[in-house]
Amino acid sequence: MAPTLENQMTQENEPTSQVEVVPKYKVTVVGSGNWGSVASKLIASNTLKLSSFHDEVKMWVFEETLPTGEKLTEVINQTNENVKYLPGIKLGKNVVADPNIEHAVKDANMLVFVTPHQFMEGICRRLVGKVKPDVKAISLIKGMEVKMEGPCMISTLISDQLGINCCVLMGANIANEIAVEKFSEATVGYREDREVAQRWVRLFSTSYFHVSPVQDVEGVELCGTLKNVVALAAGFVDGLEMGNNTKAAIMRIGLREMKTFSKLMFSTVKDSTFFESCGVADLITTCLGGRNRKVAEAFARNGGKRSFDELEAEMLQGQKLQGVSTARELYEVLSKRGWHELFPLFTTVHDISVGRLPPSAIVEYSEHTPNFSLVEGSAQYY
Ligand SMILES: NC(=O)C1=CN([C@@H]2O[C@H](COP(=O)(O)OP(=O)(O)OC[C@H]3O[C@@H](n4cnc5c(N)ncnc54)[C@H](O)[C@@H]3O)[C@@H](O)[C@H]2O)C=CC1
Ligand SMILES: O=C(CO)COP(=O)(O)O
Numbered sequence: 001m002a003p004t005l006e007n008q009m010t011q012e013n014e015p016t017s018q019v020e021v022v023p024k025y026k027v028t029v030v031g032s033g034n035w036g037s038v039a040s041k042l043i044a045s046n047t048l049k050l051s052s053f054h055d056e057v058k059m060w061v062f063e064e065t066l067p068t069g070e071k072l073t074e075v076i077n078q079t080n081e082n083v084k085y086l087p088g089i090k091l092g093k094n095v096v097a098d099p100n101i102e103h104a105v106k107d108a109n110m111l112v113f114v115t116p117h118q119f120m121e122g123i124c125r126r127l128v129g130k131v132k133p134d135v136k137a138i139s140l141i142k143g144m145e146v147k148m149e150g151p152c153m154i155s156t157l158i159s160d161q162l163g164i165n166c167c168v169l170m171g172a173n174i175a176n177e178i179a180v181e182k183f184s185e186a187t188v189g190y191r192e193d194r195e196v197a198q199r200w201v202r203l204f205s206t207s208y209f210h211v212s213p214v215q216d217v218e219g220v221e222l223c224g225t226l227k228n229v230v231a232l233a234a235g236f237v238d239g240l241e242m243g244n245n246t247k248a249a250i251m252r253i254g255l256r257e258m259k260t261f262s263k264l265m266f267s268t269v270k271d272s273t274f275f276e277s278c279g280v281a282d283l284i285t286t287c288l289g290g291r292n293r294k295v296a297e298a299f300a301r302n303g304g305k306r307s308f309d310e311l312e313a314e315m316l317q318g319q320k321l322q323g324v325s326t327a328r329e330l331y332e333v334l335s336k337r338g339w340h341e342l343f344p345l346f347t348t349v350h351d352i353s354v355g356r357l358p359p360s361a362i363v364e365y366s367e368h369t370p371n372f373s374l375v376e377g378s379a380q381y382y
Helices: 034-047 072-079 101-105 117-127 154-162 175-179 194-204 217-239 244-265 271-275 277-289 291-301 308-316 323-337 344-353 361-368
Strands: 025-030 053-060 095-098 110-113 136-139 144-147 150-153 165-170 184-189 209-214
Touching: 025 034, 025 101, 034 053, 034 095, 034 175, 034 194, 053 101, 072 095, 095 101, 101 117, 110 194, 117 144, 117 154, 117 323, 136 154, 136 194, 144 154, 144 217, 144 323, 150 154, 150 217, 150 323, 154 165, 154 217, 165 194, 165 217, 165 277, 184 194, 184 217, 184 277, 194 209, 217 244, 217 271, 217 277, 217 291, 217 323, 217 344, 217 361, 244 271, 244 277, 244 344, 271 277, 277 291, 291 308, 291 323, 323 344, 344 361
Parallel strands: 025 053, 025 110, 053 095, 110 136, 136 165, 184 209
Antiparallel strands: 144 150, 165 184
């Protein structure tokens, strides 16, 4: 039987006695927004150093025309910079932007998914039958879809639609900080295949980006997804100038709801996952410096009179919030299961974001609803 790329590559970087041409993993990044561009830069710096990977990293770009009339893909390939989503940062000459998604993925052995979550169903539909059957995937996407049966994590959507293995990478990772090589950590969540997880760790790790593997895909992914809803609550508190103690209270309550929800959905979720970078660290950084927090602050300052869509378009120039749609998706799950009382913070964030409650409800609710703050509510179960 011919050796597969998989078993030929397990002894990564170890010298071989015979001179032989060993196939190398080809990596494609599906997505080229703010984090997608930084992820491409990280990976591209490593593929040049690690002999088991092809130097070239393909990056699928959702094509758009810039105000200059030029195509974004062409500008990225000419300047080696994503001038719209990550201006001022060189991606590495081995990053090649490609506007054709089918072409970008067809030869890849490793696929990195990093688009806003709302586009993933459409992307997966386009990719059915277009990827190598033994390709390995990883999702950096913080979000979920809601189906009749309940929430569907994006890694599950990818695995189910494309019939491939999918890990996740989440963490306290504000992209603009990693772009300028400030130290941070991240967590890779994997299901069974530790060797594949280690390969992802090697592909992403640098001196300033430390990655640890954890055998808990759902826990890691739910942390990354749910903290965006808590970040909106933190933004409301900032917009109302409530101060640090209130914000810390919101983060604490939010973390408990994250943990309770995750464990109710998946009994396999581990307590220890919440102490990894994907858990409490991501919650903190997003509540301090993320886009969800920033736009929610503006929303509250405007008394909820300007919609999130309007503020997002004005403040983020094409970048996308994940928290507002995640709050809506979460609300659907809570409604279907009759869980609103167990998750007052998640419920209130959605009610505020759609204008059913004023931003000030984020604290009023906590004062008047016993199980929101002082008395142990849903969170007592976990
Ligand atoms: N930016 C950050 O600091 C971090 C982001 N993430 C997560 O990574 C994921 C991707 O985020 P970013 O790369 O920051 O994206 P972004 O917020 O910069 O989103 C814009 C991207 O969406 C693309 N897009 C617009 N319309 C589209 C369509 N119809 N179909 C497909 N793509 C379309 C744009 O071309 C652009 O690449 C999100 O789930 C986010 O939560 C995770 C960690 C850090
Ligand atoms: O996920 C993030 C940091 O880890 C970024 O969060 P925002 O999308 O709120 O900027």
